[in-house]
Amino acid sequence: MSEVIVVTSGKGGVGKTTSSASLACGFARRGKKVAVVDFDIGLRNLDLIMGCERRVVYDFVNVINRDCTLKQALIKDKRFDNLSVLAASQTRDKDALTQDGVERVLGELRDDFDIILCDSPAGIERGAHLAMYYADRAVVVVNPEVSSVRDSDRVLGLLSSKTQRAEKGEGNVSEHLLLTRYSPERVLNGDMMSVGDVEEILGIKVIGVIPESPAVLAASNAGVPVILDENSEAGQAYDDAVARLSGEERALRFVDARKKGLLSRLFGG
Amino acid sequence: MSESSPALSPEVDQGQPCELRQAQFGLFLLRLLQADWWGIQGYVADRVGSAPGLLEEAAVVLDIDALTQPPSPEEAADLLDRLRAAGLRPMAIAADPGEQARELARLFGLPSVPRERGRRRQARVEVVAELDSNDHVAPSEPAVGKEVAPAPEPEPEAAAVEPTSTARATPTSSTPATETTGPMIVSQPVRSGQQLYARGRDLIVTAAVSAGAEVIADGNIHVYGRLAGKALAGARGDEQARIYCLDFQPELVSVAGHYRLLESIPESSRGRAVQVVLDGEKLDIRPLNRSAGA
Numbered sequence A: 001m002s003e004v005i006v007v008t009s010g011k012g013g014v015g016k017t018t019s020s021a022s023l024a025c026g027f028a029r030r031g032k033k034v035a036v037v038d039f040d041i042g043l044r045n046l047d048l049i050m051g052c053e054r055r056v057v058y059d060f061v062n063v064i065n066r067d068c069t070l071k072q073a074l075i076k077d078k079r080f081d082n083l084s085v086l087a088a089s090q091t092r093d094k095d096a097l098t099q100d101g102v103e104r105v106l107g108e109l110r111d112d113f114d115i116i117l118c119d120s121p122a123g124i125e126r127g128a129h130l131a132m133y134y135a136d137r138a139v140v141v142v143n144p145e146v147s148s149v150r151d152s153d154r155v156l157g158l159l160s161s162k163t164q165r166a167e168k169g170e171g172n173v174s175e176h177l178l179l180t181r182y183s184p185e186r187v188l189n190g191d192m193m194s195v196g197d198v199e200e201i202l203g204i205k206v207i208g209v210i211p212e213s214p215a216v217l218a219a220s221n222a223g224v225p226v227i228l229d230e231n232s233e234a235g236q237a238y239d240d241a242v243a244r245l246s247g248e249e250r251a252l253r254f255v256d257a258r259k260k261g262l263l264s265r266l267f268g269g
Numbered sequence B: 001m002s003e004s005s006p007a008l009s010p011e012v013d014q015g016q017p018c019e020l021r022q023a024q025f026g027l028f029l030l031r032l033l034q035a036d037w038w039g040i041q042g043y044v045a046d047r048v049g050s051a052p053g054l055l056e057e058a059a060v061v062l063d064i065d066a067l068t069q070p071p072s073p074e075e076a077a078d079l080l081d082r083l084r085a086a087g088l089r090p091m092a093i094a095a096d097p098g099e100q101a102r103e104l105a106r107l108f109g110l111p112s113v114p115r116e117r118g119r120r121r122q123a124r125v126e127v128v129a130e131l132d133s134n135d136h137v138a139p140s141e142p143a144v145g146k147e148v149a150p151a152p153e154p155e156p157e158a159a160a161v162e163p164t165s166t167a168r169a170t171p172t173s174s175t176p177a178t179e180t181t182g183p184m185i186v187s188q189p190v191r192s193g194q195q196l197y198a199r200g201r202d203l204i205v206t207a208a209v210s211a212g213a214e215v216i217a218d219g220n221i222h223v224y225g226r227l228a229g230k231a232l233a234g235a236r237g238d239e240q241a242r243i244y245c246l247d248f249q250p251e252l253v254s255v256a257g258h259y260r261l262l263e264s265i266p267e268s269s270r271g272r273a274v275q276v277v278l279d280g281e282k283l284d285i286r287p288l289n290r291s292a293g294a
Helices: A015-028 A046-050 A060-064 A099-112 A126-133 A146-159 A164-168 A184-188 A195-202 A216-223 A233-245 A262-267 B037-050 B074-088 B099-106 B115-121
Strands: A002-007 A034-038 A083-086 A114-119 A137-142 A172-183 A206-211 B026-033 B059-063 B088-097 B112-114 B185-186 B195-198 B203-205 B215-216 B222-229 B230-233 B242-248 B252-255 B258-261 B274-279 B280-286
Touching: A002 A015, A002 A126, A015 A034, A015 A046, A015 A083, A015 A114, A015 A137, A015 A172, A015 A216, A015 A233, A034 A046, A034 A137, A046 A083, A060 A099, A099 A126, A099 B280, A114 A126, A114 A262, A126 A146, A137 A146, A146 A172, A146 A195, A164 B222, A172 A195, A195 A206, A206 A233, A216 B112, B037 B074, B074 B099, B088 B099, B099 B112, B115 B185, B185 B195, B195 B203, B203 B215, B222 B230, B230 B242, B242 B252, B252 B274, B252 B280
Parallel strands: A002 A114, A002 A137, A034 A083, A034 A114, A137 A172, A172 A206, B026 B059, B059 B088, B088 B112, B185 B203, B195 B215, B203 B222, B215 B230, B222 B242, B230 B252
Antiparallel strands: B242 B274, B252 B258, B274 B280
16 A cells, blocks of 8 residues: 655745655665655755765656656665655756646556655645645644744645545545754743644644754765664654654654753853 | 524514515625726636635625726726626615715616715725735734724635535525524634635634634634634624634634734733624623623
8 A cells, every 4th residue: 555645844944855855764764665756846956865866867857748767767775775766857847747747657656666755845836736736644844933833834724625635535634743953952942932832833743853953964965864874863853753654652752952961061062 | 783683584474475674785895996997807807716606696886986087887887797797796886875876876777875884884805815925814004993994805715715524615695694504613723824714604613723814704703722813703794793712812803894903902811712792893802701701
């Protein structure tokens, strides 16, 4: 039974692509056959985060336009045999995505993969709309700040109305909230919204909380999704999120500010 | 003053062929701002197309007071044709009672209705509520409570408006706005950018109404979650309509066009259980007490 999961947010720069890459690797590490699709036509990024940018020959738009087969365009990940990337086109724009084309490509992917992750572009226009339209589940990436929360609220509204499931009355798209760039220290100081604040405003529980961490930037630059950095808190937090998305129960970690020990207080930790 | 009257009053006896009484209906007001007949047709057709359930075949009253000069008889006839082609049904012309009213009535071949009264009772079509672009629905004058705000015309976003199929309002254009059917009940959160309109009835939301969302009803509005968006009760002018809410932190509340913004809402009532009542010209926010009646 294959599943289409959209990673979306409304607002840009909150960590959709970072999250898509890590979730894809996380599911692949658990043995699932995973395809991750970059819907951000014209602003191709996922291939960089996945570290396969030099192997992009054909892209999503080529497949839609039938310039090549899906097989030719899928890039096999070097770390996981069961993980493939479908890159976005850098030279085209969102209008190159057609509803029929997206439906056909996702249909073909469903035949071969357990999980199809759709990395949505920012915004709520065509690209984002098509990325969420065929989804069975949605991971809404949100930062703990007011504008991101409001945009996520808007996106949650669209998920409950502007998706194939909603339009055909086939049940709701399951919604999961992924809180990223979370800094427990700043929450403690009162300059950041807490997990509870965000959950209360949006009315849904988080599936994961990814702490703000330098490891994320380092991982992106290296083309190694941060979930593979098992020493980093962000990597472990993504692994927890994948486990919860797979139905496991795991307690939230990294949401409380660490008590500073005497040494770190003396030397400024 | 306007008690909702039963469909048939008890005095009607069986043999009587018809009944004549005073009644009030929610009508739209179309205020013409420029003598651009073509532009008006396009605008109206657009608006009707974006909210057919609400506006198609809707009865409107024309107000041409803002035009620099009245149209010629040919232009008047042309304008009416254009409005009909765009999907509206012009019913009357708003005018100050007297010679002017008779003149305009002749010009358009429509009855006239007194303007002053209309101003408060009718929802205006000219106020553009574009939720997608985050424009504010209410006029930006800092007026508070007393000011009569034009009730924004709801523009339901076809599917977004009705999150659940059970909540689906099925507005029939033949249903007069004063005839109340059962309430529209919504149990899913109303999220930013969504708009709900309970036409000719009450609206009950058992979840939260987010900031940037809008709930509108011709009748009362009940919100049993947090109300952080806008709530407009009595959208077609029912001054008896009220808003009830358990966690009150709205961007704006309005009853029959009288509105208050968050900044004019006392700190003491925020986050509380309240009811919003139109008391004369003043929009009153009263605490809802579990023990004492309000």
